[in-house]
Amino acid sequence: MKKLIIxxxxxxxxxxxxxxxxxxxxxxxxxxxxxxxxxxxxxxNDFKLSLESMDSSELPEKQQVYKFKKFNITLExxxxxxxxxxxxxxxxxxxxxxxxxxxxxxxxxxxxxxxKDTGKMYYQDKTYPSEVAKNIPSDEEAVASAEEFxxxxxxxxxxxxxxxxxxxxxxxxxxxxxxxxGDYVSTKxxxxxxxxxxxxxxxxxxxxxxxxxxxxxVSARKYHKEVEAFTSYGLKSxxxxxxxLQTSKGVHNISEDAKNVVLDKVELAYYEDPARLDQQxxxxxxxxxxxxxxxEGKKVSFSGVVPAVSSGSIKAMDADVPPAxxxxxxxGK
Amino acid sequence: xxxxxVIPALLAVxxxxxxxxxxxxxxxxxxxxxQSAYQRTGSCxxxxxxxxxxxxxxxxxxxxxxxxxxxxxxxxxxxxxxxLTGSFADSKQFFAFAGHGLDANAIGNGKxxxxxxxxxxxxxxxxxxxxxxxxxxxxxxxxxxxxxxxxATMYQCNFLRNLGSTANDTKILNMFKGxxxxxxxxxxxxxxxxxxxxxxxxxxxxxxxxxxxxxxxAYYQPALKYGETNPTGKVIARVVGPTSLGGDKWDSSxxxxxxxxxSNASSFTTWTKEITINP
Numbered sequence: 001m002k003k004l005i006i007x008x009x010x011x012x013x014x015x016x017x018x019x020x021x022x023x024x025x026x027x028x029x030x031x032x033x034x035x036x037x038x039x040x041x042x043x044x045n046d047f048k049l050s051l052e053s054m055d056s057s058e059l060p061e062k063q064q065v066y067k068f069k070k071f072n073i074t075l076e077x078x079x080x081x082x083x084x085x086x087x088x089x090x091x092x093x094x095x096x097x098x099x100x101x102x103x104x105x106x107x108x109x110x111x112x113x114x115x116k117d118t119g120k121m122y123y124q125d126k127t128y129p130s131e132v133a134k135n136i137p138s139d140e141e142a143v144a145s146a147e148e149f150x151x152x153x154x155x156x157x158x159x160x161x162x163x164x165x166x167x168x169x170x171x172x173x174x175x176x177x178x179x180x181x182g183d184y185v186s187t188k189x190x191x192x193x194x195x196x197x198x199x200x201x202x203x204x205x206x207x208x209x210x211x212x213x214x215x216x217x218v219s220a221r222k223y224h225k226e227v228e229a230f231t232s233y234g235l236k237s238x239x240x241x242x243x244x245l246q247t248s249k250g251v252h253n254i255s256e257d258a259k260n261v262v263l264d265k266v267e268l269a270y271y272e273d274p275a276r277l278d279q280q281x282x283x284x285x286x287x288x289x290x291x292x293x294x295x296e297g298k299k300v301s302f303s304g305v306v307p308a309v310s311s312g313s314i315k316a317m318d319a320d321v322p323p324a325x326x327x328x329x330x331x332g333k
Numbered sequence: 334x335x336x337x338x339v340i341p342a343l344l345a346v347x348x349x350x351x352x353x354x355x356x357x358x359x360x361x362x363x364x365x366x367x368q369s370a371y372q373r374t375g376s377c378x379x380x381x382x383x384x385x386x387x388x389x390x391x392x393x394x395x396x397x398x399x400x401x402x403x404x405x406x407x408x409x410x411x412x413x414x415x416x417l418t419g420s421f422a423d424s425k426q427f428f429a430f431a432g433h434g435l436d437a438n439a440i441g442n443g444k445x446x447x448x449x450x451x452x453x454x455x456x457x458x459x460x461x462x463x464x465x466x467x468x469x470x471x472x473x474x475x476x477x478x479x480x481x482x483x484x485a486t487m488y489q490c491n492f493l494r495n496l497g498s499t500a501n502d503t504k505i506l507n508m509f510k511g512x513x514x515x516x517x518x519x520x521x522x523x524x525x526x527x528x529x530x531x532x533x534x535x536x537x538x539x540x541x542x543x544x545x546x547x548x549x550x551a552y553y554q555p556a557l558k559y560g561e562t563n564p565t566g567k568v569i570a571r572v573v574g575p576t577s578l579g580g581d582k583w584d585s586s587x588x589x590x591x592x593x594x595x596s597n598a599s600s601f602t603t604w605t606k607e608i609t610i611n612p
Contacts, residue, residue: 037555039524040490040521040522041521043380045379045380099397122548130579130580164611166607168607169603173502173602174598176502177495177573177603177605178494181605189607191556202557203556204552221552223551256378274525
């Protein structure tokens with residue numbers, strides 16, 4: 001009996017210790033390294049920075065990190081969502097794409113695609129012709145049409161706002177494809193981006209609605225993931241982040257041969273990576289730097305984005321996996 | 334700069350036919366040239382990018398989606414400008430380059446925009462200057478289609494940007510010697526290897542090549558808080574080709590498209606979508 005009591009007590013202590021560790025572990029959990037792709041154009045790769053004129057006194061030492069929600073959307077759930085756009089999808093057998101992890105409902109007029117884990121969705125009106133529009137709406141009208149569509153289908157969270165409208169063009173080959181493109185608008189895209197905790201969310205956290213002739217909705221992409229609060233993480237110092245900018249651990253648009261690079265301003269934002277949930281489960285904060293540099297006798301402004309969570313709380317990405325296909329020798333070249 | 338990326342190459346091959354949930358059953362010939370190790374191997378100040386990983390992911394996606402059998406992927410030291418200017422690209426029906434891109438004014442020799450390489454048509458000799466001729470494949474050196482190339486994808490900055498010049502539009506069309514469509518960007522863009530997998534998946538699911546390319550960009554190209562300086566950070570995707578071939582998809586004819594002859598420009602079209610803005 002005595003042994004039993006001792007054993008039970010020991011188990012209790014171990015269980016409590018384990019519980020404590022798991023609770024503590026939440027804040028200690030290392031986050032996957034945030035991947036921000038590099039620009040396919042030359043940018044400065046070796047430059048000196050001045051931080052003297054930058055005020056970073058209002059930046060917090062910690063910042064909330066969010067976790068992306070995992071939905072596990074079932075076939076029945078998907079059918080209900082798709083049926084919003086076409087009632088016939090209520091009983092349809094969608095194609096399931098293993099690579100995109102999605103259900104795809106399609107008939108002659110409508111395509112609706114739903115990602116199982118993230119709930120990302122794509123809608124397309126397949127009847128819209130690929131040609132220059134006769135009565136393209138104004139930007140304001142395009143925004144109104146887009147908002148009406150998104151609200152109707154519950155795709156417009158309060159955190160999102162229209163951030164701009166751009167023209168999609170179909171330009172004949174004997175016309176300048178850039179300077180005269182405005183005369184050949186086929187559709188307009190209304191871009192919606194969101195703010196979380198009053199901070200802009202960069203990366204791919206967006207909704208794009210394509211609006212065509214007379215305000216017709218041509219397509220809609222709900223390509224952002226939904227989030228829930230996780231926990232706060234300590235941030236790296238601004239000086240460390242600036243060093244990261246110098247060593248290209250983030251991205252910037254500082255030209256080659258830039259001189260006298262001066263950082264004037266730094267703010268926090270969030271960055272959404274389009275990775276699968278198992279690869280990057282978290283919405284992480286980033287520093288957004290703004291500044292100026294001298295280039296060919298002119299003062300030029302620039303921006304840069306660097307992951308903000310303290311390096312000690314980040315686990316590095318796995319090493320590159322070797323290519324599966326071996327190189328073929330270039331004999332005879 | 335080394336961007337470490339987990340490339341699903343082995344996974345892709347191991348999944349094999351489980352990807353094949355779409356409709357495609359094409360067997361295109363395909364080839365790829367992509368560079369990543371600009372700095373770490375070639376000491377190129379432009380910095381490392383995920384070009385090699387992108388073309389590998391695109392290749393694996395093409396195979397996995399029943400669009401092609403195993404093809405040739407030249408990466409890093411094996412990736413040369415002559416892949417584009419010589420016979421390699423034009424010997425395949427589907428070809429892609431991924432890496433750094435220079436706009437039409439960058440080199441200053443009048444030959445147009447370039448795909449940039451740190452190699453000098455050699456796996457052991459690397460460039461000493463960005464403007465070395467052998468380190469760049471430029472518009473005026475590329476003529477595709479007379480020997481088989483039908484669809485080209487240029488996953489780099491600026492390859493389809495005319496900088497406001499009609500003469501540059503003509504230089505772009507001059508590359509069409511039977512090629513059906515060229516996919517690319519008219520702006521800066523960001524190299525994310527995962528985009529290659531989605532591009533292939535869309536083609537495999539029966540989407541047009543044009544819309545597949547646009548959709549992959551919409552899914553992966555990031556919006557960054559850049560100002561209105563150049564580059565602005567905005568990503569503009571563009572497709573060029575004969576007007577009648579804009580709907581090309583996996584089961585389209587592999588016959589030659591229209592060859593540009595200097596007087597048939599009106600039979601070609603430039604399709605453009607602005608993918609990102611500065612939020």
